[in-house]
Amino acid sequence: MTKAWTVSRGPIAANEIGIEKANAINLLLVRPIGILPTVPGDQIRPFAVGLFDEIRLLLKPDIAVTTLRRAVAAFVHSKRYYFASAQPDAMRHDIDGNSVEAIAEADRLIAQQRFLTLQRTRAQPDGTQSGSSAGAGQKRASADNVPSDG
Numbered sequence: 001m002t003k004a005w006t007v008s009r010g011p012i013a014a015n016e017i018g019i020e021k022a023n024a025i026n027l028l029l030v031r032p033i034g035i036l037p038t039v040p041g042d043q044i045r046p047f048a049v050g051l052f053d054e055i056r057l058l059l060k061p062d063i064a065v066t067t068l069r070r071a072v073a074a075f076v077h078s079k080r081y082y083f084a085s086a087q088p089d090a091m092r093h094d095i096d097g098n099s100v101e102a103i104a105e106a107d108r109l110i111a112q113q114r115f116l117t118l119q120r121t122r123a124q125p126d127g128t129q130s131g132s133s134a135g136a137g138q139k140r141a142s143a144d145n146v147p148s149d150g
Contacts, residue, residue: 005088005112011043012084018044021075028068029058034097036075044084045093046103047076054095079118085111 014022014037022036032038033055035045052072059068075081084090086108091099103111 003109005086005108008087008089009083010087012080012087013037013041014039014044014080016040018075018078018080021071021078025055025068025071025075028060028063028071029055030060031058033058033095035093035095044080045097046081046085046090048092048094048100051095077114079115079122082111082115082118086115 026032090103092101092103094100
């Protein structure tokens, strides 16, 4: 696949798992950050480049940076985050949730590929989960399949 999607699905909403991941980040900080969703249905907003450095400045003194890095990684490597980042009209956001720039097409394509890979590896036709994306008879992932988790 070498072509980025051209039809937007609109804002991608957070689900309960995404909210748990966002809350895990906020619990590590001295104050909540506005970019993160707070209730199911809130929009998932892709991070501006370099935003982790700003978030790190809000880390509680007794928390290791590695803990924050893992919590942020769990959020930004989720299907819904990739799906939001892959939209043709996707924007990057600052720490308060304000749009700052469009996501470059190359970055959107990477997000699209990662989203589709997660769709294939997490939704096997027999209902099992697998770490492999190879195999005959696999359910074909598409933009029509809105992610149900993380």
